[in-house]
Amino acid sequence: METRVFGEPVERREDERLLTGRGRYLDDLGRDALAAAFVRSPHAHARIADIDVSGALDVDGLVAIHTWEDLPGRVGEPLPLLIPHPALTHGRTGYPLARDVVRHVGEPVAMVVARDRYLAEDAAERVRVEYEPLPPVVGIEAATRAEHLVHDDVPGNVGAVLVQENGDAAAAIDAAPHVLEFSLAIERSASTPLEGRGVYARWDADDGSLRVYSSTQASTSVRAAIAARLGLPNGKVEVVAPDVGGGFGVKIVHPWPEEVLVPWAARLLDRELKWTEDRREHFVSAAHERGQLQDVRVGFDDAGRVLGLDVRIRHDHGAYTPYGIIIPIVTSTQLLGPYKIGAYRAEVVSLYTNTLIVTPYRGAGRPQGVFCMERTMDRVARHLGLDRADVRAANLIQPDEFPYDQGLTFQDGRPLIYDSGDYPELLRKARELIGWDGFDAERAAAASRGRRIGIGLGVYVEGTGVGPYEGGHVEIDTAGRVHVSTGLTSQGQGHETVFAQIAAAELGVPIGDVRVTTGDTRRFGYAVGTFASRAAVMSGNAIALACRKVRGKALRIAGEALEADPGDLDITGGVVHVRGDPSASVPLRTVAVLSNPLRYAFDEEAAAATQFAAGRPVTEPPIASGDEPGLEGRDYYSPVRSTFAAGAHAAIVEVDPDTAEIAILRYAVVHDCGRLINPMVVEGQIHGGVAQGIGGALYERMAYDESGQLLNASFMDFLMPYATEIPRIETGHLETPSPLNPLGVKGAGEAGVIPVSAVIASAVEDAEGVRVDAMPLSPDTLYTLRERAANDPSLLVRDNVRIL
Template sequence: MGFGEGVVRREDPRLLTGQGRYVDDFGHDALAVAFVRSPHAHARIVDIDVTEALDVEGLVAVYTWEDLPGRVGEPLPLLIPHPSLTHGRTGYPLARDVVRHVGEPVAMVVAADRYLAEDAVDRIAVEYEPLPPVVGIEAADRADHLVHDDVPGNLGGILRQETGDVDAAIAAAPHVLEFRLDIERSAAMPLEGRGVYARWDADDETLRVYSSTQASTSVRAAIAAKLDLAPRQVEVIAPDVGGGFGVKIVHPWPEEVLVPWAARLLGREVKWTEDRREHFVASAHERGQLQRVRVGFDDEGRVLGLDVRILHDHGAYTPYGIIIPIVTSTQLLGPYKIGAYRAEVRSLYTNTLIVTPYRGAGRPQGVFCMERTMDRIADHLGRDRSEVREANLIQPGEFPYDQGLTFQDGRPLVYDSGNYPELLRKVRKLIGWDGFEEERASAAASGRRLGIGIGCYVEGTGVGPYEGGHVEIDSSGRVHVSTGLTSQGQGHQTVFAQIAASELGVPIEDVRVTTGDTRRFGYAVGTFASRAAVMSGNAIALACRKVREKALRIAGEALEADPADLEITDGVVHVRGDRSSAVPLRTVAVLSNPLRYAFDEEAGRATQFATAASPDRPPVAPGEEPGLEGRGYYSPVRSTFAAGAHAAVVEVDPDTAEVAILRYAVVHDCGRLINPMVVEGQIHGGVAQGIAGALYERMAYDESGQLLNASFMDFLMPYATEIPRIRTGHLETPSPLNPLGIKGAGEAGVIPVSAVIASAVEDAEGLRVTSMPMSPDDLFELRLRARDDASLRTARASRAAAR
């Protein structure tokens, strides 16, 4: 059954014409919240004096940690515990005694509007006793100072994964290389920052919360637990969300606890909307790692043993545990067969902002490590970089392929399907790999400096534990689909509608999709890890199949036909091969309800009429339910694994060291394609973020823990002018693990980009690229060091010759 061809995104007309509704579009008369945030990276709170703030007209309340009752004032939850996380720590909603990063909330102000709230914030005097800050991975590892007094060595945990005898494999290898790689911090930076709006209904004791979140049901559970409410008393709605990319998956943020708590306490509507500086210093970052690699390989470039030691900066707290290092250490292997492998990750506390998953979630770092390793092997052996990769690829006949490690879902790291050699072949053709040397020579003749790079990756997608879907057909024939995970631009309203329309045999125009609203669907996990299509897509398909089965059964009774002989086409149930014997789905929906309503078109009103029940059975048969609806859940045995290959041609300015990307190619395999246009959009957006991370974006902390570029004036991002046209190709190897045969695609574009750009720049310059991002300044410094090194070598050679 196909999903339909040429289906365009259904969300876009509404969003592009300004009809979207975001959190800040709600609650115009609500009280406004602002926060006193720490100006210090590490300090003890000596005193908080709110006296002057009390004179601000329109002030409603000021709260510090001491004002927070019961569970509200307890530390925020550790969301993903792990045996290797021996010293997990989370912060308080408002700082208690000590602040551990710039931007940590210290006090909350509620006032008539945001301007007045900010005025009050400015008048609150906080006395701090500064403590030595720990900034940077190496400083954390040296542990001259501690972020948490009770965490020895700043070490949150050590994660080790190993297959085979790595030391023996490397010792026996004909060739061995050792080197260091660095990846700096970056961040998601969605166009819409975080926001929370809450209102308490005292009459029915319910709390409604609107949040710009990727996990509305999880936020509901957290708020209910913190405020001692039953989950049914809390409704959480994610309206239109202006980008997430992982930063909005944390649940709950301090603000998601404090704003609903204040709304209930005050009996008023309360709202907080994050400003851009707050997002820089008080949300979350990612990426920062230092990697030390030791690799042994043979004359063909096959990796016999790989030993990777990683220092990971997880910031001041660990709400997301060590999920990023787990992903890095496992996805590092990519599409390759490695003879023996060991990864050891030391996850370290620093006095900087917390680290949580950002699009790619540890995979860009892992792929950077592996793909840089492949390039080093090729350079050492004097072999073509793509041929070295090809020599290590898992072959199509080897699936399912067990890498012998444990993935982020706690299940074995087993790749379900793929054709990695074909991905590599297709991307080589798409980028023009085989003819590049002629292109390079032609450019060099006119003084231009070109380079080409390539990179492969595997992405675990569709992580469990579950998602659900609900499908209902009403008496007008409309199909209402709901699922609990949220949407922030991925095209869920289009893709889920396609699945429902395909499964039910109805026009896609008749399908309406709701996501992220706990009133419609109360149990879900969330939108992250490229899981939405795999998880909710399959859950919706299963729910549709229940509805379809019931519809055929009811229609069979009306048509006096065997349900097995019926099919649904364009919303009409008919005998296969005979459309004259038919009944519309809207009529089937009416027939499914013992208390029936039909629409009288001439009278323009709905008419109720009772069921003529058979005298020997009740109107609702045992085991049946009124209505034409169904609910389904999908829970996978393990993750699916998408894969791909990227390649790029860059030009590097010989004078300014600026890097321009001339061509970029992507070949991706996300299993069965639901909507090629949506997948291409995901890839294009991901590549743009990857280019940003490779050449522009970094979080520049100074030695005191101050973020020096906490604004869009100083945090560089590419414009459309810096993003090339992206050539794409697709490969479909259906997953055997789920009914639809699909894999995720949301993060594929971003994952290998830094590795590919590094490979291309290195190829153009003939200089070793070991860190990302790579700015013109960085590249210029590399050139200077290379010249100094060359001069030193020449001088040494001259002295030796003279002797």
């Protein structure tokens, strides 16, 4: 394979189009379409007594109003439970429009269609819904008490109980020289992409086909869901993901109620129809993540080696479970990180609450797991008076122990086996990058000037490249252009650039000759989706395999034209040539012509493919048995199990002695995602992830009151960091190729966000000397911790007490 493009920091090809306003997002489409708006529940839990639409009927421009009773057949059935699991014994999903009972604020009750969005909203406001309020269940503790039920037929509000274990953790802990017990908490957050959800549908009555544009991370899955619900053949439904303004996991859910209702109504009305989510709708009707309580019991020896670990995880999955229990599964398995734990047990209890559903958000359960494990490592180190980095080093899996089997079952149903890595080197490089070993002097110098600074670190492993498969199609046309398509979608990751780099390297063509299409079922009909840091691993390898098919065919055809052995040929700059004799060559565009035997010459070059052309064999059929015309190939990549990327982060923070404000002075990342396709794209992913992680660590929490009302459902109240609060991120790379795929790559999309809360908690605790057991950590929370610690010495860390 030619490697001059693969591994190079090629500038992103999509940026100029997007930055100059030439992107096409969902709301740029369907300017003349009818508009949909939704009546949503103002109650967290209530019975629907009556829906009166009469007040909306006199709105000029009203086209239709629909409630659940209007939905025929499968359109009105509960939405699918996307990922069933044996432990999810009481999985529940909602209806596209609420039937009888609403279970969270924002649940859709009625759909209004009008000439434009303004009129649709006006009509929606005039729909009168009579509710009979029911007691809401808000928060994990309330769900655990189960004084009231979210679903009458779900005992104790428990959707699932899952136990993962390797060894006898209880016995190992009881026999350990040292034992600690403590509890941790991470509050709910939300991904808040710049572009919310949206759907635009067009029905073609002449041929009975439906075209749907959706701001989604899974266009092929949306197609399958719509076809099934509307009773249409897959081939009569096209779903296209246009430019998507961020996803971060919230757009992997499918189908959303609106993705069923808008296409259904478009067909019913035989009109174009569009719905675009507004910001408040996103906060109350899309999805949240993160919320967990964790009870930890750990046993360890004098050197800090963890002999046994037992974690009970209570997970808030909201009112419904459309995505199953993937998040707590990931938490319970990825919690172990890069460490070799003597014995481990995790019990997950997944609970219903009258709050918005919980589905993956960038990191998808890993930030919670890493927070638990890294807080545990810090606790062990503080208890023993050892260096926190040294305790981590004492527990790391060593390079010669790969593949390393953690003895658990990962989210793909496959064994949790790490494929490759060098975790000690990751930690060493991170310590060096942040200046860990010289920090005591820096701390003392700052303290002499009245400043409080602290240092923290975190190490993690991320399962990437989750199956079951992705595919790629590659075609070289008669102009020498390379057309690459794959079914998964793009939401800003740089797929257009990275996939072009793979194709250019595999085929030996200039990267400027490669065109990439993603997320369009018209071009590629089978795919899974973009999530779990899987695009480069899954589609990247599928594209590489398809390219290798095309390359092999090109060399064979060129060999016939050049009367040379294909093994003696190479491709450089889009030209096939004999090695050592550049004059003996043929352009790929000509090879593409020759790959399609012709009866008619449409231009001078095409004459070489007609029946009377010189050198055409006459004793064999023009197209060999098993071959196809054209210079194209299709292939799929389906891994036996996931690949596992890893990284180490470290940070230095400063805490204001008076206001408890936290400033991040430095942030360092060392990351291993196998072979780097494009270092610049990887660094961009890491930097964006770290910024998002800082938001989750310091600001981003979804605040519900006891009645289930979301108190901060706007950007006025839901806080995110300013760009000025994100430090320069110092990045280092380590490459340990994965042996599981042809390219040796691992994923990188979610890596930046995963350990940030743990790292900042470690650093703030180091600066303040008070225990940090919960995230996010706002100034008022930290100030309260200070006040509590002044009266309760157990809240102080052992070796670093500050004046409070």
